[in-house]
Amino acid sequence: MRELNLDRLRTLLAVADGGSFAAAAQQLALSPPTVTLHVADLESRLGTPLLHRGRPAATPTPAGRLLIDHARRLLAEADALVDAVQRHVAGQGGRVRLGASTGVIVQWLPPVLQQLAAEAPGIDVQLQVLTSADTLAGLAAGRLDLGLVALPQPPRAGVLVQPWRRDPVLAVLPAVWGDLPDSVTPAWLAARPLVLNDAGTHLARLCADWFAQAGLAPAARITLNFNDAVRSLVAAGYGASLLPHDGGPAGLDARLATRPLDPPLWRALGLARRDGPPDALVERVWQLLRAQAG
Structure with a gap:
């Protein structure tokens, strides 16, 4: 029938x-x-x-x-x-799948989600905690609609990546160490115990290059891929770290101190989507993210 x-x-x-x-x-x-x-x-x-x-x-x-x-x-x-x-x-309702690291999701997405909830409560942004490489692979395979990724990234067929924001990387130090320098050099930091991002992260490679330019390759006391966990260990006096300035709890936690780096180091993020004309829903979230970057 x-x-x-x-x-x-x-x-x-x-x-x-x-x-x-x-x-x-x-x-x-x-x-x-x-x-x-x-x-x-x-x-x-x-x-x-x-x-x-x-x-x-x-x-x-x-x-x-x-x-x-x-x-x-x-x-x-x-x-x-x-x-x-x-x-x-019409860009008023539906699901948008977005991949990003935990730190980026926690720090930079809440204002966008809050604005979406007020303007278009029918839009559901489904977040997936992924590395930049996994996010780009998910976009290329059609498993994701948008992504926030560390830059630079090699070109990938079918994926469009645009610069989104650029944040300084800071030395995050235990306040109990006292008598801290005004700025932190690779040599000064390499002589201290370190709590760094694990080798699979883009930030770890970025920091390794910063040390390498000074001819240094210090071994971390412990490596993690969750920035809040890194901050907790630093606050406990376990070691120092290098983390992007993202408005996190370093400025609110009296146990933490931050210092600029000498030479400076920057963490750049990109906004990624599948190449080609996006539908209205993806375009709306894309534009909100671009505006949020300021």
């Missing part, structure tokens, strides 16, 4: 609700022969009468009542589906 036509089902409901083929024709702006054809087509496909064609009203048969009960739910879901797609196309 071929699929049931939704327009035919709407016609059947209109006849049952209006009590006559003429009432259904008027409600649906169809000719009476068209209404008759729609009902006859359904009955032919299902192999059973669906309406008692009596006077003064047309009433459903038992099979017709069963079909009508299911058709109401089916048509309501179809209407909801059409509405959801239209809202997505």
